[in-house]
Amino acid sequence: xxxxxxxxxxxxxxxxxxxxxxxxxxxxxxxxxxxxxxxxxxxxxxxxxxxxxxxxxxxxxxxxxxxxxxxxxxxxxxxxxxxxxxxxxxxxxxxxxxxxxxxxxxxxxxxxxxxxxxxxxxxxxxxxxxxxxxxxxxxxxxxxxxxxxxxxxxxxxxxxxxxxxxxxxxxxxxxxxxxxxxxxxxxxxxxxxxxxxxxxxxxxxxxxxxxxxxxxxxxxxxxxxxxxxxxxxxxxxxxxxxxxxxxxxxxxxxxxxxxxxxxxxxxxxxxxxxxxxxxxxxxxxxxxxxxxxxxxxxxxxxxxxxxxxxxxxxxxxxxxxxxxxxxxxxxxxxxxxxxxxxxxxxxxxxxxxxxxxxxxxxxxxxxxxxxxxxxxxxxxxxxxxxxxxxxxxxxxxxxxxxxxxxxxxxxxxxxxxxxxxxxxxxxxxxxxxxxxxxxxxxxxxxxxxxxxxxxxxxxxxxxxxxxxxxxxxxxxxxxxxxxxxxxxxxxxxxxxxxxxxxxxxxxxxxxxxxxxxxxxxxxxxxxxxxxxxxxxxxxxxxxxxxxxxxxxxxxxxxxxxxxxxxxxxxxxxxxxxxxxxxxxxxxxxxxxxxxxxxxxxxxxxxxxxxxxxxxxxxxxxxxxxxxxxxxxxxxxxxxxxxxxxxxxxxxxxxxxxxxxxxxxxxxxxxxxxxxxxxxxxxxxxxxxxxxxxxxxxxxxxxxxxxxxxxxxxxxxxxxxxxxxxxxxxxxxxxxxxxxxxxxxxxxxxxxxxxxxxxxxxxxxxxxxxxxxxxxxxxxxxx
Numbered sequence: 122x123x124x125x126x127x128x129x130x131x132x133x134x135x136x137x138x139x140x141x142x143x144x145x146x147x148x149x150x151x152x153x154x155x156x157x158x159x160x161x162x163x164x165x166x167x168x169x170x171x172x173x174x175x176x177x178x179x180x181x182x183x184x185x186x187x188x189x190x191x192x193x194x195x196x197x198x199x200x201x202x203x204x205x206x207x208x209x210x211x212x213x214x215x216x217x218x219x220x221x222x223x224x225x226x227x228x229x230x231x232x233x234x235x236x237x238x239x240x241x242x243x244x245x246x247x248x249x250x251x252x253x254x255x256x257x258x259x260x261x262x263x264x265x266x267x268x269x270x271x272x273x274x275x276x277x278x279x280x281x282x283x284x285x286x287x288x289x290x291x292x293x294x295x296x297x298x299x300x301x302x303x304x305x306x307x308x309x310x311x312x313x314x315x316x317x318x319x320x321x322x323x324x325x326x327x328x329x330x331x332x333x334x335x336x337x338x339x340x341x342x343x344x345x346x347x348x349x350x351x352x353x354x355x356x357x358x359x360x361x362x363x364x365x366x367x368x369x370x371x372x373x374x375x376x377x378x379x380x381x382x383x384x385x386x387x388x389x390x391x392x393x394x395x396x397x398x399x400x401x402x403x404x405x406x407x408x409x410x411x412x413x414x415x416x417x418x419x420x421x422x423x424x425x426x427x428x429x430x431x432x433x434x435x436x437x438x439x440x441x442x443x444x445x446x447x448x449x450x451x452x453x454x455x456x457x458x459x460x461x462x463x464x465x466x467x468x469x470x471x472x473x474x475x476x477x478x479x480x481x482x483x484x485x486x487x488x489x490x491x492x493x494x495x496x497x498x499x500x501x502x503x504x505x506x507x508x509x510x511x512x513x514x515x516x517x518x519x520x521x522x523x524x525x526x527x528x529x530x531x532x533x534x535x536x537x538x539x540x541x542x543x544x545x546x547x548x549x550x551x552x553x554x555x556x557x558x559x560x561x562x563x564x565x566x567x568x569x570x571x572x573x574x575x576x577x578x579x580x581x582x583x584x585x586x587x588x589x590x591x592x593x594x595x596x597x598x599x600x601x602x603x604x605x606x607x608x609x610x611x612x613x614x615x616x617x618x619x620x621x622x623x624x625x626x627x628x629x630x631x632x633x634x635x636x637x638x639x640x641x642x643x644x645x646x647x648x649x650x651x652x653x654x655x656x657x658x659x660x661x662x663x664x665x666x667x668x669x670x671x672x673x674x675x676x677x678x679x680x681x682x683x684x685x686x687x688x689x690x691x692x693x694x695x696x697x698x699x700x701x702x703x704x705x706x707x708x709x710x711x712x713x714x715x716x717x718x719x720x721x722x723x724x725x726x727x728x729x730x731x732x733x734x735x736x737x738x739x740x741x742x743x744x745x746x747x748x749x750x751x752x753x754x755x756x757x758x759x760x761x762x763x764x765x766x767x768x769x770x771x772x773x774x775x776x777x778x779x780x781x782x783x784x785x786x787x788x789x790x791x792x793x794x795x796x797x798x799x800x801x802x803x804x805x806x807x808x809x810x811x812x813x814x815x816x817x818x819x820x821x822x823x824x825x826x827x828x829x830x831x832x833x834x835x836x837x838x839x840x841x842x843x844x845x846x847x848x849x850x851x852x853x854x855x856x857x858x859x860x861x862x863x864x865x866x867x868x869x870x871x872x873x874x875x876x877x878x879x880x881x882x883x884x885x886x887x888x889x890x891x892x893x894x895x896x897x898x899x900x901x902x903x
Contacts (some may be wrong), residue, residue, distance in 0.1 A: 142255075142259065144255055144258045144259045144321075145258075146258065146321040146322070146324050146325075147258055147261065147263070147324045147325050148163045148164060148165050148166065148324060149163070149164035149165065149324045149392055150162070150163065150164060150170050150263065150324075150327055150328075150394070151163070151164035151392070151394075152394065152438060152439065152478070152479060153167065154476060154477050154478075155476060156476065157475075157476065157513070158475045158476060158479070158513045158515070159439075159475065159476060159477055159478050159479045159515070160479060160515055161439075161479055161515055161516070163613065163654075164392070165613075166609065166612070166613030166614075167613060167896075168609070168612040168613040168614075168654055168655075169612070169654075170216070170654075171216075171515060171516055171546075171547070172216070172217045172263075172265075172327065172481050172515060172516020172517065172518065173214075173215050173216055173217060173516060173517060173518075173546045173547040173653070173689070174210060174215040174216055174217035174218050174219070174262070174263075174518050174519075175210065175215065175217075175218060175219070175518055175519050175520075175521060175522035175533060176218075176219045176220075176483075176484060176518055176519065176520045176521045176522065176524075177203070177206060177218045177219070177220055177521065177522050177523075177524075178220075178221065178521050178524040178526075178527070179197060179198075179199065179202075179524070179526070180524060180526035180527055181197050181228065181229055181526075182226070182228055182229065183225065183226045183228065183229045184221045184223045184225075184229060184231065184269070185197040185229045185231065186198065186220055186221060187220075187222075187231065187232075187246050187249040187250050187253065188229055188230070188231055188246065188249075189243065189245035189246045189248070189249055190245065191230050191234055191235050191243070192235045193227070193230075193235075194227075194228065194229070194230060196245075196249075197229070198249040198252075198253075200249075200252055200253075200256070203253055203256055204256055206218075206522055206523065207256050207257055207259075207260040207262055208260065209534075209537065210260070210262060210522070211260040211261060211262060211650055212648075213541045213546070213688070213689055214546045214652050214653045214688055214689030214690045215262070215546060215653065215689065216261065216262055216263060216653045217262065217263045217264075217265055217327055217516065217518060218257065218262055218263070218264050218265070218518075218522075219264075219265040219266075219267060219330075219483055219518045220253070220264060220265070220266055220267070221266075221267055221269055221333065222250070222266045222267070222268050222269060222311060223268070223269030223270070223272075224243070224246070224269075224274040224275055224276075225269060225270065225272055225274070225275050226275065227275065230243070230274075230275060230276070231243070231246060231274070232246050232247070232274050232311075233274030233275045233276040233279075234246060234274075234276060235276070236275070236276045236277055237276070237277050239274075239276050239278060240278050241278060241279075241306055241307070241310035242274070242310050242311060242314060244314075247311070247314050247315075247318075250266075250311075250315075251315065251318060251319055251322065254315070254319075254322040254325050254326075255319075255322065257325055258321075258322060258325045260650060261650035261651065261653075262325075263325055263326070263327040264325055264326055264327065265326070265327040265328060265330060265396075265483070265518070266311070266326065266329060266330065267330035267332060267333045267398060267483075268304075268307060268308055268311075268329070268330065268331060268332050268333075269332060269333060270291075270332060270333055270334075271291055271294060271295070271304075271331070271332035271333070271334075271335060271336075272288060272291065272294065273288045273294065273303045273304060273307050274307060275288070279303055279307070282299060282303060283299055284297070284299045284300050284303060285297060285299075285300070285342060286341070286342070288303070290338075290341050290342060291336070291337060291338055291341065292337050292338060292341050292342065292343065292344065293342070295337060295374050295375060295378045296337075296343065296351075296353045296354060296370065296374045296378075297353070297354050298354040300354075301354050301377075301378055301381050301382075304331075304378070304382070305381055305382055305385045308329060308331065308382065308385070308386065309385045309386060309389060311329075312329065312386060312389050312390060312393065313389055316389060316390060323390060323392075323393070326393065327394065328393060328394030328395060328396050328438060328439065329386060329393060329394070329395055329396070330395075330396045330397065330398050330441060330483070331378075331379070331382055331395065331396070331397045331398075332397070332398060333398050334398050334399055334400045334426065334443065335375065335397050335398065335399050335426060335427055335432070336399075336400075336405075336424040336425055336426040336427075337371055337374075337415060337424075337425050338423050338424060338425070339415045339416060339417040339418070339419070339423045339424075339425055340417045340418075340423040341423075343361065343370075344361075344367065344415045344416070344417060345417055346361040347361060347362060347416075348361055348362040349361050349362075351370065353370060353373070353374050353377070354374070354377055354378070354381075355373060355374065355376075355377035357373065363414075364413055364414035364416070365413075365414070367413075367414040367415050367416070368413045368414050368415065370415075371415050371425065371427065372427065372431045375397075375427050375431065375432065375435065376434070376435045376436075379395075379397065379432075379435045379436055379437055380435070380436055382395060383395050383436045383437070383438075394438040394439060395437055395438050396437055396438060396439045396440060396441050396481075397432055397437055397440060397441065398441040398442075398443065398483050398484075399426045399427060399428075399429065399432065399440075399441070399442055399443065399464065400426055400442075400443045401426070401442065401443070401444070401460045401461060401463050401464045402425075402426055402428065402463040402464060403459060403460050403462075403463035403464075404426075404443075404445070404447070404460065405420070405422040405424050405425075405426070406420040406421060406422055407420060407422075407425060407426075407463070408463060409428055409463065409465075412425070426464075428463075428464045428465045429442055429464045429465055429466055429471060429474070429480070430464070430465035430468060430470045430471055430474065431465075433470075433471065433474030433477075433478060434474075437478065438478065439478050439479040439480065439481065439515070440474075440478055440479075440480045440481070441480070441481050441482070441483035441484075442461065442464060442466070442480060442481075442482060442483075443482065443483060443484035443485070444456075444457065444460055444461070444482055444484070444485045444505060444509075445484070445485070445486050445487070445488060445520075446487070446488070446491050446501065446505075447488065447491065448491070449490070449491045453501050453504045453505060453508070454504070454508065457505060457508045457509075461512065466512065467512075475513055479514075479515035479516070480513070480514050480515060481514055481515055481516035481517065481518065482509050482514050482516070482517045482518070483516075483518045484518065484520045485502065485505050485506075485509070485517055485518075485519055485520065486502075486519065486520035486521070486530050486531070487501055487502060487530065487531045488529055488530055488531075489528075489529055489530065489531060490529070492531065495531050495535045495536055495539070496536075496539070498531035499531075499536075499539060499540055499543045499544065500543070502519070502544060503543050503544060503696075506544060506547050507696065510547075516547070517547040519533055519544075521533070522534055538687075539734060541687060541689060542687055542733060542734040542735055543734055543735075543736075544689075545689045545691070545693065546653060546689025546690060547689075553865070553899065554845060554848055554865045554866065554867070554899060555617045555618065555855075555856070555864060555865065555866035555867075556615055556616050556617050556618075556866075556867070556869070556895060556899060557616070557617060557618045557619070557620050557658075557804075557866060557867065557868040557869065558611065558616050558618075558619055558620070558868065558869045558871065558872045558881050559619075559620050559622065559660070559767060559768075559868055559869065559870050559871040559872060559874075559879070560619040560620065560621045560622065560642050560657075560871070560872045560873065561622050561639075561642070561871055561872070561873055561874050562599040562621070562622070562638070562639055562640065562641045562642030562643070562645075562873075563599075563638075563639060563873075563876075564597060564598050564599050564873065564875070565598055565599060565638045565641070566598050567638075569581075571816075571876055572584060572585055572597075574815065574816065574818075584815040584876075585597075587815070588814070588815055589885055589886070590884060590885055590886025590887070591815070591875045591878075591880065591884055591885075591886065592875075592884060592885045593873065593875065593882050593883065593884055594882075594883040594884060594885060594888070595607050595610060595882060595883055599638075599641040599642055599645065600641070600645065601645045601648065601649065603645075604642070604645035604646055604649050604651075605645075605649050605650065605651050607872070607882065608646070608649055608651040608652065608654055608655055609651050609654065610882075610883060610889070610892060611655060611872070611881075611892070612651075612654035612655040613654075613892075613896075614889070614892035614893060614895055614896040615892075615895045615896040615899045615900065616655060616881075616892070616895060617655060617656055618655055618656035618657055618658060618692045619642075619646065619655070619656075619657045619658075619872065620657075620658055620659075620660045620701065620868050621642045621643045621646060621657055621658070621659060621660065622639070622642070622660050622662045622703070623639075623640055623643055623659050623660065623661055623662060623681075623682070624636040624639040624640055624662050624667040625661075625663070625667045625668065625669045625674065625677070625678050626667075627666065627667055627668070627669070627674070628674075632666045632667065636667060639662075640681075643657075643659065643685055646690075647685060647688055652688070652690045653689070653690060655690065656690050656691065656692040657688075657690055657691065657692060658691065658692040658698075658699045658700060658701065659682055659685060659686075659700055659701070660701045660702075660703055660743075660767070661678065661682075661700070661701070661702050661703060662703045663702055663703050663704060663707045663708055663711065664703065664704070664707065665707060668707050668708075668710075668711045669711065670711045670712075672725075675722050675725065675726075676725070679725065679726055679729045682700070682726070683729050683730060683733050683735070686698050686700075686730060686733070686735050687733065687735065694739060694856045694857070694858060694864045694866075695858045695859045695864075696736055696737070697736065697737045697738055697739045697859075698730060698735060698736070698737070698738045698739070699738075699739055699741070699856060700726075700738055700739070700740050700741070701740070701741040701742065701743065701765055702740070702741070702742045702743065703743045703767060704742070704743045704744075705742045705743060705744055705757055705764075708742065709757070716756055716757065716759070716760065719757070719760055720759075720760055723740060723760060723761075726738070726740070727740075738762075739762040739763060739856060739857055740760075740761055740762055741761055741762060741763040741764060741765050741804065741856075742757065742760075742761045742764055742765075743764070743765055743766060743767055744764050744765075744766060745766070745769060746766045746768070746769020746788060746789070746791075746792035746806070747769060747772070747792070748795070749795060750795050750796075750798060750799060751764075751799045751800055751801070752800070753800050754800075755799075755800055755801075758800040758801050761801060762801070762802075762857055763801055763802040763803065763804055763856055763857055764796070764799065764801050764802070764803045764804070765803065765804040765805075765806065765868065766792060766803075766805075766806045767806065767868075767870060768806065768808060768811070768870040768871070768879060769788050769789070769792055769806075769808075770785075770788070770811055770824040770827055771784055771785060771787070771788040771827070773827055774827075775823055775826040775827055776826075776827075776828075777828075778828075779812070779828045779829055779830045780827065780828065780829045780830070781829065781830055782810070782829055782830050782831065782832040782833075782836050783836070784829060785808050785810070785811055785829040786807075786808065786832075786836070786840050788808070789805070789806060789807055789808055789840075790843065792805075792806075793805050793847055793851075793854070796853075796854070797851045797853050797854065798853070799853070802853055802854065802855060802856065802857050802863055803853070803854055804854070804855060804856055804866055804867060804868060805844060805847065805848070805854055805867040805868075806867065806868050806869070806870055807840055807841070807844050807867060807868075807869050807870070808869075808870050808879060809832070809837070809869050809870060809871065809879050809880055809881050809891060810829065810831045810832065810878040810879050810880055811827070811828070811829050811877060811878050811879060812828045812829055812830075812831065812877070812878030813825045813828070813876060813877045813878060814828060814878075815875075815876050816876045816877065828878075829878075831878070831880075831886075831887075834890050834893075834894055837890075837891060837894045838894040838897065838898055841894060841895060841898040841899075842898055842901075844867055845898060845899065848865040848866075848867065849865070854867075855867075869881055869895075881895075
């Protein structure tokens with residue numbers, strides 16, 4: 122960066138360098154309305170974006186997160202602390218941080234800077250903000266600035282204007298032209314500074330929030346007027362003796378204020394989202410039906426927040442409602458229901474708003490007088506998370522990550538591992554069909570490798586020149602960069618999760634040396650900065666060369682599984698972790714065909730997961746696609762929660778000529794027909810292809826001597842539609858929920874079986890056709 126950037130003295134040279142390292146701009150976040158609710162999406166790829174993260178706050182008596190040196194105060198911004206926070210959040214799969222842009226006290230002048238000489242903003246403060254945004258960008262995290270308490274900066278530039286109350290009257294800043302002018306300038310000067318100094322940081326901003334928690338005061342002008350007329354900034358005159366007109370003044374005043382704010386913000390950056398935050402009326406003793414009109418003296422707390430329904434009628438892009446339980450005698454469920462009901466959340470009107478505008482819970486937290494221990498707090502927050510998801514929110518931001526300067530509240534960093542294990546990444550609602558794709562990390566540079574023919578021998582020639590259409594576009598080896606690109610591509614085209622094959626490095630096994638390489642898929646997903654875009658689960662590939670036998674080997678498997686399950690992107694259904702064992706036959710064989718011993722192994726796994734604070738599991742097992750209907754007395758049914766099939770090759774003629782894709786697809790359809798009345802739910806599979814020519818040889822097994830043509834776009838889309846329709850028709854298909862119904866889900870064979878021909882990943886031959894069809898078909902359903 123150039124020398125014109127003014128950083129506070131606090132920044133040491135090493136941290137300065139860290140703050141200026143090169144970065145790639147993030148993708149813009151946009152909004153996709155429609156369906157049951159509007160959603161955040163990546164504006165380019167249209168991949169879903171669920172807001173999940175924390176409020177990041179530094180206090181020095183008052184807000185001081187970005188404070189720089191002024192004439193009378195010292196800096197408080199700590200880039201090293203911010204960097205550590207971003208690292209922890211990124212590693213755990215979170216994607217958003219909410220911060221306060223504020224300057225309201227002499228001790229913490231913040232963006233106001235020096236009282237007599239600073240203009241619309243204090244540049245050293247803003248340079249700290251830019252440093253923060255750069256760090257966030259490098260970690261793939263969005264920043265959501267909220268403009269404090271709805272005031273204006275405490276300096277002469279703002280306070281020596283003709284504004285009623287000189288900035289101390291909140292009502293005047295919403296209801297008068299002069300007040301709105303000041304507020305709009307405060308917000309837009311921030312945006313203009315970022316745009317002019319470093320426009321590549323604009324996509325890092327999730328949006329701009331007009332203020333933390335909107336409210337007007339009944340004990341301040343003009344609501345202290347109990348008669349007479351008041352003309353607001355919108356040009357309308359209101360009778361202050363009328364309850365209805367007083368309420369209209371508030372509601373219409375906010376509408377006009379937000380119209381002014383959005384017009385000004387979007388004139389600078391048309392893609393910038395604008396939001397407003399609110400606490401609920403019940404939090405300040407209000408019932409909108411009883412306390413209409415903003416009359417003074419009606420309740421002890423004179424603050425009157427607008428309801429979500431009144432704000433939702435305006436031009437805002439999205440809304441933010443806050444939740445805290447204040448009464449230990451109320452259950453979490455009761456407090457949640459009553460609090461959100463007081464802001465109109467459960468009304469038909471709000472249902473319409475939710476289809477147009479996302480709603481996030483920008484603050485959810487736990488008071489220590491209600492939840493006495495951090496463990497209690499986390500358990501309560503887990504319940505709030507589930508209730509919020511059921512209510513249809515599009516994101517959650519916990520209060521706070523590590524603001525230990527603020528007493529009375531529990532902060533996530535008190536016990537970060539516990540918080541992450543129990544809260545996960547705050548989850549996403551279970552709507553529609555879960556599209557999973559099997560992921561095989563069999564592609565490495567070292568020889569021997571699987572690009573070198575059947576047997577994977579150093580002596581075998583590289584088969585890529587003979588099959589260039591199979592060469593992947595996103596990376597030919599399972600390294601971090603490839604995984605990062607694959608997650609972005611998959612999530613951007615409607616893939617919800619990777620079912621990642623995991624191999625046990627069996628001591629003394631013939632292929633033990635390959636297991637660490639085969640497990641790079643899991644490793645690189647866990648460390649990917651893009652991991653928050655989709656989910657993953659583990660499929661334990663227990664083929665004979667990688668099958669754990671005995672208690673000790675089983676325990677050696679459990680340790681890395683549990684560690685992986687701590688990741689917030691691990692796939693859950695109704696809060697339960699999804700895990701699958703590849704094949705029932707080998708699992709039985711490894712346990713002496715003893716069902717009691719099999720149960721013991723699974724119970725050990727479930728106990729380890731519980732002991733890690735991760736909750737419950739649903740465990741599935743693979744069965745052959747040619748298995749007849751299982752029948753009510755199938756013995757392993759008592760051990761598992763669901764079945765699945767990785768892939769099934771039809772028993773057709775072994776020949777050099779290719780069979781049709783329709784023949785391959787018919788096998789999957791026939792397997793589905795056999796499974797609908799099984800004693801366990803079945804998660805269906807769909808074959809993207811089977812054509813193992815690069816790996817075949819004269820004495821290859823029969824399934825490696827059967828070849829099928831790859832699907833055309835129409836054929837592939839047709840099978841996807843058939844799968845979608847079958848899931849809708851048959852209630853026994855998918856992953857089991859707690860209530861006995863199914864979470865509709867299926868897996869596709871496969872993302873990257875380049876040798877066998879199950880390929881969804883973009884390749885030189887198909888480009889992104891396979892992914893495009895997935896997106897098209899499942900967007901049709903919405």
